[in-house]
Amino acid sequence: MSLLTYMDRPVPIAPGETVLEALLRAGIEAKSSCRAGTCQTCMHRAVSGTPPEASQRGLTEAQKAMGFFLPCVCKPETPLAIAPRDDAGARREAVVRSLERLSHDIIRLRIEADDFDYRPGQFLELIADDDLKRHYSLASHPEDDPYLEMHIRLHENGRMSRRLTERLAPGHRLHVAGPSGTCFYEGVDPDQPLVLIGAGTGLAPLYGVLRDALKRGHRGPIRLYHGARDPRGLYLRDELEALAGSRENLTYRPCALDADAHLRGDVAAVALESETGLEHSAFFLCGGENLVKRLKRDLFMRGASLRAIRADAFTPGA
Numbered sequence: 621m622s623l624l625t626y627m628d629r630p631v632p633i634a635p636g637e638t639v640l641e642a643l644l645r646a647g648i649e650a651k652s653s654c655r656a657g658t659c660q661t662c663m664h665r666a667v668s669g670t671p672p673e674a675s676q677r678g679l680t681e682a683q684k685a686m687g688f689f690l691p692c693v694c695k696p697e698t699p700l701a702i703a704p705r706d707d708a709g710a711r712r713e714a715v716v717r718s719l720e721r722l723s724h725d726i727i728r729l730r731i732e733a734d735d736f737d738y739r740p741g742q743f744l745e746l747i748a749d750d751d752l753k754r755h756y757s758l759a760s761h762p763e764d765d766p767y768l769e770m771h772i773r774l775h776e777n778g779r780m781s782r783r784l785t786e787r788l789a790p791g792h793r794l795h796v797a798g799p800s801g802t803c804f805y806e807g808v809d810p811d812q813p814l815v816l817i818g819a820g821t822g823l824a825p826l827y828g829v830l831r832d833a834l835k836r837g838h839r840g841p842i843r844l845y846h847g848a849r850d851p852r853g854l855y856l857r858d859e860l861e862a863l864a865g866s867r868e869n870l871t872y873r874p875c876a877l878d879a880d881a882h883l884r885g886d887v888a889a890v891a892l893e894s895e896t897g898l899e900h901s902a903f904f905l906c907g908g909e910n911l912v913k914r915l916k917r918d919l920f921m922r923g924a925s926l927r928a929i930r931a932d933a934f935t936p937g938a
């Protein structure tokens with residue numbers, strides 16, 4: 621087996637040579653800047669094999685877990701197969717298993733796709749047609765669920781929304797690509813407080829992360845904040861209340877802008893008001909871009925480490 625493989629193509633690499641030098645010598649286009657392991661411009665991903673420790677210095681735990689590394693300071697000693705950092709993975713065929721309403725405007729889509737390797741909380745690209753693609757986060761768990769689960773907001777007159785509600789039914793075929801994203805539990809210290817904050821269908825990746833944290837025996841406190849405009853958007857509320865009631869270290873705080881006093885609140889404000897000792901916690905933030913930006917900034921200003929914040933911001937895709 622070749623010491624270095626790029627997208628299934630063997631690439632000769634001389635002793636003492638870096639992966640970046642080998643790629644360039646082979647005529648493969650690879651961006652770079654500092655060539656000293658600091659700017660991260662050259663980042664690639666190992667699809668098999670383990671990158672040397674020195675080539676992952678400065679990366680987050682999530683990036684390391686995903687196999688990211690810096691080719692400009694990587695001198696492999698064991699076989700390494702690599703791909704560009706944003707290579708979303710091959711497109712695969714998928715079959716619709718079920719479509720179910722979770723609220724007045726949110727559906728739960730479950731599909732089956734063979735050999736789709738992912739971590740709960742990552743997202744995939746759902747391809748209904750070549751010109752109809754959307755990204756959705758995964759709420760399912762690969763070790764427990766024989767399907768991929770997404771929570772999808774329906775938009776009036778949205779093309780994907782119409783496709784899902786009018787033309788898709790169990791047994792229909794579509795395609796998926798991915799997964800992508802670093803919003804997953806791996807790399808979190810099981811004893812530290814875990815804070816999950818999201819709005820709308822941002823609950824999907826948080827639900828995946830929460831299930832993974834519980835499955836892996838997270839010992840620190842876990843606090844889940846879910847926000848919506850009105851209480852109908854607080855889907856999975858009964859299930860989450862039951863789960864919180866059965867786990868000593870789990871707190872669930874639903875809040876809606878247009879709700880009675882006991883539920884009323886803006887999810888970001890409620891979470892910021894409730895959380896203390898932010899420097900010790902790990903955060904997962906999922907929701908609209910403005911919410912995620914605001915939370916990131918405010919958490920950082922109050923002492924949270926940016927390295928401890930994982931975020932998945934989305935812009936609504938109809």
Ligand code: FES
Pocket residue numbers: 651652653654655656657658659660661662663690691692693
């Ligand atoms: S080129 Fe800067 S880290 Fe590799």
